[in-house]
Amino acid sequence: MGGGKKQRKAAKTQGGAARKVESKPVDKLPETIDPTMYQAMIPEFRRLFSAQGKSEYWWVMDESVHAISKTLEARNFVVIDGFLGNAEAHKIRQEIRAKYDGGKLKPGNLAGGTTGRSTTYVMENVRGDHVGWFDGSEPDFDALPAYCKKVDTLISEIKDTKLSTSVSSIDSRSNCMITCYPGEGARYVRHCDNPNENGRVLTALYYANPEWTRGDGGELRVYTCAADDEGLVDCDGYSLKKWDEVPEGAEGKNAPPQQVAGLTGVHKVGSVDSNPELETKPVVIEDIQPLADRLVLFYSDKRVPHEVLPSQASRYAVTLWYMCRERTSAARQKYATDEFTQQDEQSKIQKEMEDMKSRYGGQATLTKSSGYAEDGLGKQEDEMSKAVDVPFEDADVAPSSEECVERKEVE
Numbered sequence: 477m478g479g480g481k482k483q484r485k486a487a488k489t490q491g492g493a494a495r496k497v498e499s500k501p502v503d504k505l506p507e508t509i510d511p512t513m514y515q516a517m518i519p520e521f522r523r524l525f526s527a528q529g530k531s532e533y534w535w536v537m538d539e540s541v542h543a544i545s546k547t548l549e550a551r552n553f554v555v556i557d558g559f560l561g562n563a564e565a566h567k568i569r570q571e572i573r574a575k576y577d578g579g580k581l582k583p584g585n586l587a588g589g590t591t592g593r594s595t596t597y598v599m600e601n602v603r604g605d606h607v608g609w610f611d612g613s614e615p616d617f618d619a620l621p622a623y624c625k626k627v628d629t630l631i632s633e634i635k636d637t638k639l640s641t642s643v644s645s646i647d648s649r650s651n652c653m654i655t656c657y658p659g660e661g662a663r664y665v666r667h668c669d670n671p672n673e674n675g676r677v678l679t680a681l682y683y684a685n686p687e688w689t690r691g692d693g694g695e696l697r698v699y700t701c702a703a704d705d706e707g708l709v710d711c712d713g714y715s716l717k718k719w720d721e722v723p724e725g726a727e728g729k730n731a732p733p734q735q736v737a738g739l740t741g742v743h744k745v746g747s748v749d750s751n752p753e754l755e756t757k758p759v760v761i762e763d764i765q766p767l768a769d770r771l772v773l774f775y776s777d778k779r780v781p782h783e784v785l786p787s788q789a790s791r792y793a794v795t796l797w798y799m800c801r802e803r804t805s806a807a808r809q810k811y812a813t814d815e816f817t818q819q820d821e822q823s824k825i826q827k828e829m830e831d832m833k834s835r836y837g838g839q840a841t842l843t844k845s846s847g848y849a850e851d852g853l854g855k856q857e858d859e860m861s862k863a864v865d866v867p868f869e870d871a872d873v874a875p876s877s878e879e880c881v882e883r884k885e886v887e
Contacts (some may be wrong), residue, residue: 497640514550516738517543522558533626536567536633544630544773545639552700553774555742555764559682560623565769567619569684572792574616576656581606584655584664585843586646586832587825594821597633597829602840604662605784610649624796627680627771631798633694642775646677648804650797657694657784657791664784665701665836669776669797675804676776686768687789694787696764696772697745698780701757710778715756719748733763741765766791 521543525534534540535556547554560568574763575581584607585596612621628649635643657663667797670676681696688694699719701711722729733743746761763785764772774780829840 481772485512513737514546515554516735518547518554519557519738531689535559535630539648541630541633542639543636545637548634548643548773548775549640550708552779553698553772555739555774556771557740557767558769559771560626560769562769564619564622565684568623568669568682568684568766568794569686569792571617571620572654572656572684572794575608575654576606576790576792577612581608581654581656582609586840587828588844594818595825595842596844597825597840597842599829599832599836599838599840600662601836602832603664604787605655605657605664607656608654609651610654620794623794624652627682627796631678631680634789642677643798645800645803646798648799648801650676650799653795655791655793655795657787659787659789659791660793661693661786661788663786665832666697666781666783668778668781672807673777673803674807675799675801676797677800678798679772679774679776679780680798681772681774682794683766683770683772684768684792685766685793688766688768688791690765690790691792692787694766694789694791695785696766696782697785698759698760698762698764698774698782700780702750702760703757708779708853709757711759711781712757712778713749714754715759716781718754718756719746719759719761722746723746736762741767766793 518540521537521540522534525531525537525540531539535544544554544556553605559565583598584603584605586599586603588594588596610617610620612624631643631646634640635646638644669679685692685694699711699716700708701715703709719729729746729748733745736742736744742762742764744760745763748759750756750758764770774782778879833840
């Protein structure tokens, strides 16, 4: 997992001469409480450890890591505010903005299939962001590589808690995807980052929008589904569609937002109950404002369908995907050797393009046909296949736009 242990040990002893503040040991934190209470503990630990002189690495302290891990496992996503601090957050914003202003970000691709090697296309009514892939070694980056190391450190700490079976499988990560939604209603419709078991385990999304204000849009809307006897489970398209069909203004839809305990700018905005006759699951919807220095971690699979709401002002972010090499390799091997898989993916992508046009309007523009392109995209695919020997470094595959199935899943 790299040499992060020394860094973490140093962080935990940082500020030793600062005023001593009593804190509750991690092993005495309650084990059975409302999961929103773990989320509410996180900003309290930030204040506590900042007062001890550990503001730079407050999130690596045992109590903080425990609360973050428990929240992620209980809710499938967790919101962490004040991750870098104002000074570093400002630098990240400058670096992202410079890449966008310099024309280094291009319209985000859709589709690509399990490995990113199938057909891709651009359709701004569906996905309106501009993106660029970077590893942090490029000129003019200083804050970005430091940020990546810190997120790597946090994920390693979460893994060490052994509270999440999913996180325990992580052993690699993507390069950085820098993103700008340029306003004018740019959005990304509901999707799952990894609906096809391509190796992505956890999404880390960092916001860099110090001037964001209510009305600017671009919130991250998160959907979670539950089963009465299992807690949170995968969302299926049929249950989500039942939410979509609830009339505007009906009970549970567009109700007054309810602030999530302990968090600024995170609100429950709706819910729909299960329907035993239709075998649909209850769905809860929460909106997360893209506030500066906010890090959101969520599982990349069907447990967390999400969308970016229409943005009326420029919205900047950095995304990392934490991955399992074995699953990534298995997905690539299956695609490379199974002609049916390739044909099936192509058929699904063609249908997806038609469905998106019908639902959202606009035209799809192909950016790559299936297979190994010779027009410069081949280089990207070569880089995707490299295993670089640094913590969490691996494939820079963009998330698929494929929706969580639009009909009831067949067991």
